[in-house]
Amino acid sequence: MGEWGDPALVEHPDDAERNAATRAYLAQLLDSGCTRPAWCLVAEDGDGRLTGSVVLWTLPGQEVPLALVLFEAPRDAPETAAALLDAAAATARELGATELEHVVDSPAQAPQFQRNPEDRGELLRASGFGVIRDGRRFVHRAPGAPGALPADDPRLTFRSLAELGPGPFVEALAELLADTADARLAADVRQHGARRAAELLFEETAELKHEPGWWELGYAADGTVAVISLPAENPAVAVIGFVGVVPAHRGQGYATSVVVRGTRVLAAAGATEIRGDCDAANVAMARAFARAGYVNFADRLEFSRAL
Known part of the structure; x- marks a missing residue:
């Protein structure tokens, strides 16, 4: 087991697209500070050839790893996979991760091109990872093109974080999370309570690049908060971030309205591609993405391991 000193990866024969994409992704991670050479672990055979890899990842500027990416191991050598995952966990723990x-x-997507997702899931589960969310991924390309988006919902009046400050946003999140279809967020509520889970969600989302004017609450005609929109940019692409409808206003079509609003904000800021996701159980939000012009391009299982 060793570390990388330069951006090199396990090469897959006859998979040039995957090889090029993963090399470029690793270079981007190193350049942006999302990883560093000491966080890049490889397995080698007796002849010094790379047989497996795993890279710790965090948001730019942070010192504690949050996730692992670029996990590769031979399909016929589960012991190599286990050793890589254990080494990544030990390194992350030493750096303060919990x-x-x-x-x-699924299906495999650039830049990681995770072939054989079922096998990967088995390797992760065998190493102590559990599924915390079964998600659906959506994308909207060319959102700023003429006619790409409907107009804003005239029933809603939007006010921004720059105007309101964080307090009303956390309050709206707490109300929303008390009755959420998202498995991961529901688990946070069970662990921390709705108010603290809302604070953590706000803080986590705030770590993404955004402008205070992008984040908005949408008020219904009666003056109560109906929706919350937290669009942002991660190191690779613009994202819807978080959107939601408070329980008292559900069933009125506001889910589509808030996805459209976040999309319009990002498109106005120059985004040419925007991504979003939701829990598979959140059927209303999945429909909202589709009605706002998004395409479900992949499914995503989110795994977590306590350290």
Whole structure:
């Protein structure tokens, strides 16, 4: 087991697209500070050839790993996979992490191209990872093109974080999370309570690049908060971030309205591609993405391991 000193990866024969994408992704992670050479672990055979890899990942500027990416191991050598995952967990623990996450997309997507997702899931489960969310991924390309998006919902009046400050946003999140269809968020509520889970969600989302004017609460005609929209940018692409409808206003079509609003904000900021996701059980939000012009391009299992 060793570390990388330069951006090199396990090469897959006859898979040039995957090889090029993963090399470019690792270079981007190193350049952006999402990883560093000491966080890049490899397994080698007796002849010094790379047989497996795993890379710890965090948000730019942070020092504690949050997840692992670029996990590769021979399908016929589960012991190599276990050793890599254990080494990544030990390194992350030494750096202050208390849990480590990993996502598996199906079908395989750039830049990681995770072939054989079922096998990957078995390897993760065998190493102490459990599924915390069965998600659906959506994308909207060219959102700023003429006619790409409907107009804002005239029933809603939007006010931004720059105007309101964080307090009303956390309050709206707490109300929303008290009755959520998202398995991961529901688990946070069980662990921390709705108010603290809302604070953590707000803080986590705030770590993504955003402008205070992008984040908005949408008020219904009676003056109560109906929706919350937290669009942002991660190191790779613009994202819807978090959107939701408070329980008292559900069933009125506001889910589509808030996805459209976040999309319009990001498109106005120059985004040419926007991604979003939701729990598979959140059927209303999945429909909202589709009605706002998004395409479900992949499914995503989110795994986590306590350290």
